[in-house]
Amino acid sequence: MCGLPADRRALPLTDARNLPWPDSVVQAVITSPPYWGQRDYGFDHQIGIEPTWPEYVDALVEVGREVRRVLRPDGCLWLNIGDTFNTRTVIRPSSHQAGLGHDNESTRLSWAEARDRGLVRYSARQPAMKDKDLMLLPMRVAAALVDDGWWLRCDVIWSKPWGAPENAPDRPSRYHEYIFMLTPTAKTKFYKDRCPEAARSVWEFPVGVGGDHRAVFPDELVRRCVTLSTDPGDVVADPFAGSGTTPRVAESMDRIGWGQDGAPSEHYR
Numbered sequence: 001m002c003g004l005p006a007d008r009r010a011l012p013l014t015d016a017r018n019l020p021w022p023d024s025v026v027q028a029v030i031t032s033p034p035y036w037g038q039r040d041y042g043f044d045h046q047i048g049i050e051p052t053w054p055e056y057v058d059a060l061v062e063v064g065r066e067v068r069r070v071l072r073p074d075g076c077l078w079l080n081i082g083d084t085f086n087t088r089t090v091i092r093p094s095s096h097q098a099g100l101g102h103d104n105e106s107t108r109l110s111w112a113e114a115r116d117r118g119l120v121r122y123s124a125r126q127p128a129m130k131d132k133d134l135m136l137l138p139m140r141v142a143a144a145l146v147d148d149g150w151w152l153r154c155d156v157i158w159s160k161p162w163g164a165p166e167n168a169p170d171r172p173s174r175y176h177e178y179i180f181m182l183t184p185t186a187k188t189k190f191y192k193d194r195c196p197e198a199a200r201s202v203w204e205f206p207v208g209v210g211g212d213h214r215a216v217f218p219d220e221l222v223r224r225c226v227t228l229s230t231d232p233g234d235v236v237a238d239p240f241a242g243s244g245t246t247p248r249v250a251e252s253m254d255r256i257g258w259g260q261d262g263a264p265s266e267h268y269r
Contacts, residue, residue: 014260015045016033016047016063016066016239016240016260017059017062017063017065017066018066019066019067019069019070019239019260020260021070021237021258021260022070023069023070024069024070024071024072024073025070025072025235026070026071026072026075026235026236026237026258027071027072027074027075027076027189027229027230027231027234027235027236027255028075028076028077028078028225028226028229028230028234028236028237029067029070029071029075029076029077029078029236029237029238029239030078030221030222030225030226030236030237030238030246030250031077031078031079031080031238031239031240031241031246032079032080032081032217032240033047033048033060033063033079033081033240034046034047034048034240035048035081035082035084035137036048036050036053036056036084036135036137037049037053037056037084037089038084047059047060047063049119051125052125052126052127053126053127053129053135053137053140054127056137057137057140057141057144058144060141060144060145061141061144061145061148063239064077064145064148064150064182065148066239067239068149068150068184070237071184073184073185073187074183074185074187074188074189075183075184075188075189075229076181076182076183076188076189076190076225076229077150077180077181077182077183077184078179078180078181078182078225078229079141079142079145079179079180079182080158080177080178080179080180080217080221081137081138081141081177081178081180082138082177082178083134083135083136083137083138083174083177083178084135084137085132085133085134085135085168086126086129086130086131086132086133086134086135087131087132088131138177138178138180139178142155142178142180142182145180145182149184150182150183150184151182151183151184151185151186152180152181152182153181153182153183153188154180154181154201155178155179155180155181155201156178156179156180156181156201156202156203157176157177157178157179157201157202157203158176158177158178158179158203158204158205158221159175159176159202159203159204160175160176160177160204160205160206160207161175161204161205161206162175162206163175163207179203179221179225188229189229189230189231190228190229191227191228191229192228194227194228195224195227195228197224198224198227198228203221203224205218205220205221206218208245216242216243216245217242217243217245217246218245219245219249222245222246222249222250223249223253226249226250226253226255227253230250230255232253232254232255233254233255233256234255234256235255235256235258236250236255236256236257236258237257237258237259237260238258238259238260239260239261240261241259241260241261242261244259246259247259
């Protein structure tokens with residue numbers, strides 16, 4: 001389990017609600033789950049294509065319970081989640097969430113094709129939402145995790161210096177996402193002075209870019225979280241490891257990198 005396999009397909013493939021790791025051994029979890037209602041990764045029981053947003057929140061609360069089980073008492077969860085608008089839209093098959101700004105014509109389905117495959121999102125069916133509302137899903141997930149026993153220590157704003165343009169003419173274009181710092185207890189290992197560029201709650205760096213125009217989890221995001229909340233030799237894990245950015249960067253910093261994923265074929269970071 002220690003280390004990242006050279007072949008990405010060798011990552012353990014399990015549901016993030018049933019992690020293959022022992023209790024209380026991980027110092028930091030740095031992860032970004034699939035964003036709700038935006039991408040179909042093509043495997044059973046995936047998170048992110050639930051019919052309604054409360055079901056998505058409930059799924060991430062379940063993931064949070066497993067993460068809390070594997071974390072040390074002074075450990076930390078760094079959770080990156082993007083938001084979306086309440087619109088009638090197609091959930092597209094792809095290698096990454098649309099919110100990070102990359103798309104491919106070949107992956108687009110017509111409404112009828114997507115409807116027949118159960119890959120459509122209906123704005124009228126979302127509780128307590130109007131059409132075109134910003135859904136505030138990152139905040140709703142964070143609040144639900146707090147209700148389930150987590151400590152929310154900080155909401156970091158990831159400011160992106162560039163990104164794909166948004167088409168809406170009647171609102172500002174969004175160039176930010178949220179990274180929540182959550183802990184299983186009130187006291188956590190944290191080294192604020194080690195990373196001056198991350199000492200404040202607004203972090204600016206671009207999205208990572210992989211091959212075939214795929215957006216990937218930025219190395220810089222992982223580097224900052226590892227520096228702030230772990231020591232050499234600590235275990236750093238990602239239950240949505242995708243292309244393996246978190247364990248790869250962790251191992252380059254003399255930590256032990258663990259990763260697992262639910263998607264058997266497509267990587268989304």
